[in-house]
Amino acid sequence: MITINNEKQCCGCAACFDICPKHSIEMKEGTLGHLFPVVDSSTCINCKLCEKTCPMLKTPDRNSWLQAVYAARNNDFEIRKKSSSGGLFFTIASFLIKNGYIVFGAAFDDNLLLKTTYTDKSESLDPFCKSKYVQSSTMGVFKRIREFLNSGKKVMYCGTPCQISALKLFLNKDYRDLFLVDFFCHGVPSQLYFNQCKSLVEKKKNIRITGYEFRTKIKNGVTPHYFTRRFVKNGRSKSKIGFYYNSPCYAAFQSYVNLRESCYGCLYSGEKRFSDLTIGDFHNIEKYDKSINRFDGISTLIVNSSKGNDLLQNISGDLCLKQMDLQQLIYNGELFSGGTIRPKERDEFIADYKHLSFEELNIKWFSKKKYLLQAVYYHLPRIVRRMVKHIGGAK
Ligand SMILES: Cc1cc2nc3c(=O)[nH]c(=O)nc-3n(C[C@H](O)[C@H](O)[C@H](O)COP(=O)(O)OP(=O)(O)OC[C@H]3O[C@@H](n4cnc5c(N)ncnc54)[C@H](O)[C@@H]3O)c2cc1C
Ligand code: SF4
Ligand code: SF4
Ligand code: SF4
Structure with a gap:
């Protein structure tokens, strides 16, 4: 056991x-x-x-590792806008739904609990789009997928690399009609931590939070990390967009201190993927193609199997695609540069989490004063930011 x-x-x-x-x-x-x-x-x-079936004790079998890498994005800005980067998830999922697939992904429910759930309708895909920096609940999901596959249904699953491996081990056989997509993943905070942040903000601002979005895209944005909070105050529905450090859950995620312990040095963040396609952000695209603004949305797309390659041929008409040199990107540290390093202050953070109130924890670790430099940097004109980035490597 x-x-x-x-x-x-x-x-x-x-x-x-x-x-x-x-x-x-x-x-x-x-x-x-x-x-x-x-x-x-x-x-x-x-x-x-x-x-x-445990992906921490065993890895799935895989016969071939066919890898090609692209910079890719959907041609439609509206699709990119509702996605984290290039809108690849939406492109793949809507194509597969048209071809009879049921799509599994992570979406918040009405109580802002993140669950892996499914749809077979393209018009219901929006809640699945965008990264949620919370661990999604998969309880009961793998069983449901097996039922669908065994009854002849086609399934696409998009999730963390460890979930993909777990699903493959759980199924313990190859299904022709299973399509797997994973993403670059550097770790997940817990649902409990997200809930605690939500309660803290609700209490402090005397509001009721009704929705939350990571990775909000704004016109002429200066970082990929804005959030949108939807809430009710004095009976009126409102929303607020802010930099990540103005939101306790986003600030904590970006500091890497509150991730799952297994995410540090993750077994599944390397080159060997068990999915058909891997998607991720393309952070330094301007190094390779100056005409693309990364804040408008651009993804990395890695093809890991012939199934993945066939699918790419089918969706390529919707995409702006540029093949890249895999070895060069690895050499430059853009891909597979190793699992997240456990921050040296992680143990202190855990001790504080246990002993301080949640409000005290946030004042100590994520107060606005800590982000003064970032705040100044993000408010500089673009040309000055570029110079600062060039000289000091600021993000
Ligand atoms: C926790 C997490 C960490 C990430 N870390 C990195 C990183 O370090 N570097 C990088 O380049 N990219 C990272 N990504 C991936 C990146 O943010 C984008 O998801 C990716 O670029 C694809 O963008 P897209 O526009 O094609 O799709 P999106 O619109 O982002 O589609 C997102 C897909 O991911 C699924 N998903 C979202 N959140 C979760 C979750 N918590 N658990 C399981 N599935 C989820 C959704 O259901 C959907 O299928 C991370 C994503 C997550 C969720
Ligand atoms: S699967 Fe259940 S019954 Fe079997 S060893 Fe594990 S815990 Fe025990
Ligand atoms: S939850 Fe997953 S990783 Fe953890 S013990 Fe169970 S199978 Fe293994
Ligand atoms: S970093 Fe690794 S262990 Fe953590 S959620 Fe992502 S794939 Fe799973």
């Missing part, structure tokens, strides 16, 4: 929860609120299925 002695041993994919024939596994909150399996040994029959 699965036993977690150290939080680094578990990425929280919930594959063990889904596979257990005796329903002996419960997912419970750990140090920073991430979920971990706890086995009820009184009902466990020691079948070891949980161990066989």
